[in-house]
Amino acid sequence: MSLTARDLSLFAAMGAVLAMVAMFQSPQLAVTILNMSLISAVMALGVNMQWGYAGLFNVGVMGFTAVGGLAVVLIAQPPVPEAWAAGGLGILLGLMLGVATILAAVIVYKRMAPGTLRGIALFAVLLGGYLLTSLVFGPAKQAVQAVNPASEGYLGGAGLPVILAWPVGAVFAAGVAWLVGKVSLGLRSDYLAIATLGISEIVIAVLKHERWLARGVNNVTGIERPVARPIELQPVPWVQSLAETLGWSVSQTASVVSGLGYSTLFIIVLGLLIWLAERALNSPWGRMMRAIRDNEVSARAMGKDVTRRHLMIFVLGSAVCGLAGAMMVSMDGQLTPGSYEPLRFTFLIWVMVIVGGSGNNWGAVLGAFVIWFLWVQVEPAGRWFMEIVTSGMADGSDLKQHLLASAAYMRLLTMGVALLLMLRFAPRGLIPER
Amino acid sequence: MTQPFLIGDGMTGGYGGADILHNCTIAVEKGEIAVIVGPNGAGKSTAMKAVFGMLKLREGSVRLQGEDITTLSPQARVSKGMGFVPQTSNIFPSMTVEENLEMGAFIRRDEIRTTMEQVYELFPILRDKRRQAAGELSGGQRQQVAVGRALMTKPSVLMLDEPTAGVSPIVMDELFDRIIEIARSGISILMVEQNARQALNIADKGYVLVQGENRYTDTGQALLADPEVRKSFLGG
């Protein structure tokens, strides 16, 4: 669990870089980077549990974070009574019918002897269940979505304190992970990758499409925040005096203070997770997990139920990703399904884990900081680079404009190169597993 | 004494770490059958792999027709006229019998039909099954495919790693008959065998290895007659 002097100096260097951002760019930017780094660190921690402890390849991080984000809406938003009155019951009934259909299909499959008859029965159950479900669900959904569609058109949430959404987000993600893991674990290792890739696309599709749930692509905004907003902080006397001492504007100070409020919360969560993860990793359980990862065949031969252990760690890691997703939505104060894209929410997290050092929790955290920093800073750097490249060209030339416009994509390239270089020359990462 | 056709001379080495072979010598003459026997873990297969270059030797050398081939890769040894039939996964299961034979002759650029005919003469069953996937054949037939594949390069020496592992006694006798036939055609045979008694019966030369060292070396018949060998290795 101990960090070496070298590890500490790496973290210190990262801190110094952030301090420089605060000094030379802007303090708000530094705080924004810090907060997203902390959230990414939580995600990376989740992925690291799966990959570093158990060698499971989860390509659906995006889906699990999005499910966690959904929890924020469902917990913190006020309920919409008109919508509940219009179709809440129908929707609940519809969902129950859907679940019942699947259960019935499973029972038919398990109880009946294999053969054509079973196939027909199964088909009949599924089709009948589907028709019944859509008969109930369809109109209810329409009714809900018709309620004040400009600002609501959904069932709303439970109106509970937003912080509750964090554990709930983790539970949601764990539930989805259990389903996926049940199906694809115990098979060839790349099947899990493809299954998770699929489920994450589906989660996003559901979030975008099911407007009764969380307004779909219309987004839910203005969600209650766990920390005071900058605008609320501006009139506060101590904020104003702090601004005076620092020589910053009041609005700047307020947003930095608000941001640091989140940082505190996030650091507490992250610290707690690392503590738990480190304890788990160094317990007999953790040693067994690593033994399984390093030699699955002999672990199986020793009578370990490898698939069950894998399912367990997969669910745990996904839950951590869901928690991070909930934290992110509650920081942004909005759920925007359209903004979830796999490169950013899945593959970038992977780069963090690999660069940081798979199998090492501190490594994952450091990787999250370094990569998120690069992700944010490479774009201006790319633009600057392109400006130099194009400085000799005539203003307004097509090529120059094209090159300038495409500077944004430099960061994808940089991330790829970073991943490949680390994998090749320092496969154990910045802070290797011990 | 003249040079043997193929000799692994004073071989010492292992797969990194501890040595498995200790000053072990295996040789075979032209057109003869040499058999390596010994208890489990004696390094029989290792000795054969060393001769074939699948193992790095610390000491000793391998010579084929007097030429030192110690540093050659297995592939290069195939070009020099050595054929090797591994103990397991020795066929291309999804490819047809005929394609298996073709792949055996991959390094040859000349006409391979006559060699294929010879293999079919040797193993007539393969001719009937030549369009069938090799993986669908019975164990004995697969071994025939494996041997046939190795013969396709027209080797001067054929090395077999436990060719009768897992086949029935009848099939084993049949396979040994074929191996004698191959040797009669002038091809030297070097094989590792678990069924020591039957193998020594057809062997011109036998090597009994124990813990990577030569324990007894003599003609097959002499080893079969030796009471010590019988007691310790042939079950009385």
Next chain:
Amino acid sequence: MEPLNALVSLANFMLIPAFAYGSQLALGALGITLIYSILRFAHFAHGDTMALGTAAVIGGTFFLQARGISIDPLPTAILALPFGIVVMAGYLLAADRLVYRYYRKVKAKPMIFVMASLGVMFVTNGITRLFMGVGETRFEDGQRFIFTVRDFREATGLAEGLALRNAQALTIVTALIVMVVLFWFLNRTRSGKSMRAYSDNEDLALLSGINPERVVMITWVITAILLVLAGTLYGLDKGFRPFNYFQLLLPMFAAAILGGLGSPIGAIVGAYVVAFAEMGITYAWRRVFTYLMPEGLEPESMMQLLPVDYKFAVTFAILVIVLLFRPTGIFKGKVL
């Protein structure tokens, strides 16, 4: 009851598009399956390399168009295909040389290869966007239709129309030719057989004097051809947007797994199953049933089982069913 009109409507909106889409998927899934059986890893950069290959073809097309070269009625992109294939073959071989070869040498675990292919995916993704941006690029030119809805109506006198787009016909024909050529190559040529041998039994292939680096090289070149064709045909049919190509990854993998990873014939069958399932389940059957049902019993709803947004769910469901009931796929996987 007008079964003929029902059939025409079905063909126009469902069967033909699904057949074209399935052909595009098949070309992509074939590449995935080839890489899987030779290099033995799941190639996650597949969708993005497909996008880059298409971008190269589009570049070539624009170059030719600017010089007034065309082969009307066929799209100019056909002329630019060789250029795209050469570029992509070079790109993939370079990626192999710089990235994958090292891991082959150290005999890395398959997951490390997958991880490396993620890196390649990022880089490829960035390069594609550097050239093309993220927006949609249309590059279909030449004659758009082989016959239009109006042509068909006038010729047959049916109420429903049927159109066959150039891109669709081209896709189907090209895919069929490519499949035939590929199978001929794998089953009849020395190089093709050496690939199958390598896929079957790597060690024995080595013993037989098959050069693994050569096999790997051929695999990448074939993959380049398949990728560029699949990507270009998809782009001609539906327009070019880099992100769509990334999203093709899921149906392509589903197709390859459904057919049995490593089995080319399986990849093709799997691709058509995925395509028809996706289209069939998200298709609004109302029109077809309006023609089929007796008067007065016409359906009122859209008769769509799932909204189009959920086409991934269909693919995913297929994947789940395969994984649950037959993980080796229809044609037992891991053979070439």
